Amino acid sequence: MARLNFILPVVAVAVIGALSSIYIVDEREKALVLQFGQVKAVREEPGIGFKVPLIQEVVTYDGRILSLMTQPLEVTPLDDRRLIVDAFARWRITDVVEFRESVGSEGEAAAQARLERILSAAIREVLGSVPSNRVLSEDRIPLMVQIREIARRQAQSLGIDVIDVRLTRTDLPEQNLTATYARMQAERQREAADEIARGNEAAQRIRASADRTVVELTSEARSQAEVVRGEADAQRNRIYADAFGRDPEFFAFTRSLTSYQRALQGDNSSIVMEPTSEFFEYLRSDRGGAPAPAPSAGPVTEGQ
Known part of the structure; x- marks a missing residue:
């Protein structure tokens, strides 16, 4: 036991x-x-x-591929225009022994902090050598490649490999954004004013052309109307002359009827004249040439 x-x-x-x-x-x-x-x-x-x-x-x-998002940092490009930039990096441990000797017992956390400092320095170095327009453009791949190569060389001493670096944000500071937006708004307003001015000028030209066309068409129409009216008057006179030549008495009769019509127009027309006047020649007898006997009364007033 x-x-x-x-x-x-x-x-x-x-x-x-x-x-x-x-x-x-x-x-x-x-x-x-x-x-x-x-x-x-x-x-x-x-x-x-x-x-x-x-x-x-x-x-x-x-042993997998790890990610690192850097803190936003302020960068001054070649044209002294400040920018706020942050980046996204992907990295992995390639040499475990060297990694242990470099970061000690703190492991990945210490490596992340040191790699972020390396990336920040590389970003400042690369973006500080180019104008801001190139940083803000869509084609930033060459810049990101340069940042990655610089970070890769410096990170080799840590036993890690930087696989990729991406610039996730490249913005102006808040005060610069306000000024930039104000400038952009002023430019758009100026462009709008120019467009409105050009539109008004074009409208004025079109309106003037239309007015000139109206005047020309009206003048041409009046000229043609005068020609037609003159031709009609000439044709009318020829007809009258032909009718007068064929029957002078009938012509005189129609002319007298026309005179009656024109003289007695309106609701309150009146004429005061001698009954023996030639105006009533065709009203005194059946024929215009035979005068009617003179009445015994004085002047007569005819009305219609």
């Missing part, structure tokens, strides 16, 4: 020691086996590994 009590603790210690000597490396990780702070083994392949219990320890790092 005493012997069994002795064996059970030994077995338990052995089992615990065996379990503590086993470690597992995930396929998304890279591992270092450290002994008193010194690197004894590097494990980048997934699987099970062994270490010396209580003496050695295993430190794992993320």
Whole structure:
């Protein structure tokens, strides 16, 4: 019984020691086996590994591609126009041993902070050498490539590789934005005023052309009307002359009727004249040439 009590603790210690000597490396990780702070083994392949219990320890790092979003920073391009810029970077650990020696026990957090400082310096260096219009344009790929190459060279000492760098925002400061918007608004208002002025000028030309066309058409129409009226009057006179030549008495009769019509127009027309006047020649008898007997009364008033 005493012997069994002795064996059970030994077995338990052995089992615990065996379990503590086993470690597992995930396929998304890279591992270092450290002994008193010194690197004894590097494990980048997934699987099970062994270490010396209580003496050695295993430190794992993320082996995937990691992301870093930089804080907004103010950059002064070549034309002294201030810009607010932030960037997005993708990076990964390539040399686990060098990475451990560079960042120590702080791991990815320390690497992120140091990489952000490297990116900020690279952004200031590249964007400070070009005018702001190039930074604000859509074709910024060459600038991002330059920033990535500078950051990649400087990050190699950390045991990491900078895969890609993207400028996510390139804006003017708030006070500059207000001034820029005001200037853009003034430019648009000036362009609108120019367009309105050109439109009014074109409308004035069209209106003047239309007025001139109206005057020309009216003048031409009046001229043609006068010609037609003159031709009609001439034709009328020829007809009258022909009728007079054929029957002078009928012509005189129609002319007298026309005179009656013109003289007695209106609702309150009146004529005062002698009854023996030639005006009533065709009213006194059946024929215009035979005068009617003179009445005994004085002047007569005819009305209609």
